[in-house]
Amino acid sequence: MAALTAVIDSREQADWLASLRLDPLEEDRADIRHAMLSSLLVTLLGAKRISPQQFLDDLPWRETPPPPPPASPATLRRKIDAVMTMLGGKR
Numbered sequence: 001m002a003a004l005t006a007v008i009d010s011r012e013q014a015d016w017l018a019s020l021r022l023d024p025l026e027e028d029r030a031d032i033r034h035a036m037l038s039s040l041l042v043t044l045l046g047a048k049r050i051s052p053q054q055f056l057d058d059l060p061w062r063e064t065p066p067p068p069p070p071a072s073p074a075t076l077r078r079k080i081d082a083v084m085t086m087l088g089g090k091r
Contacts, residue, residue, distance in 0.1 A: 020060075031056060038052070039052045
């Protein structure tokens with residue numbers, strides 16, 4: 001990462017990561033196949049069992065944002081009321 005930072009600034013890095021998320025350079029399944037093969041190879045060589053997911057977790061373009069926090073009952077009620085009003089129903 002230090003070598004990359006020496007060549008391009010953080011804004012350009014962010015642009016590249018955003019671009020890769022929208023249009024990966026290669027197919028997504030190639031990452032999964034590679035992770036499965038790597039997991040098998042590491043296990044066969046006698047290391048502790050490592051799941052394919054552990055290999056995928058290290059890829060920056062496979063990061064997923066954390067889920068939003070659950071809405072409170074009052075928030076859900078307001079949303080339901082707003083939809084019912086839009087549809088002309090009773091609250």
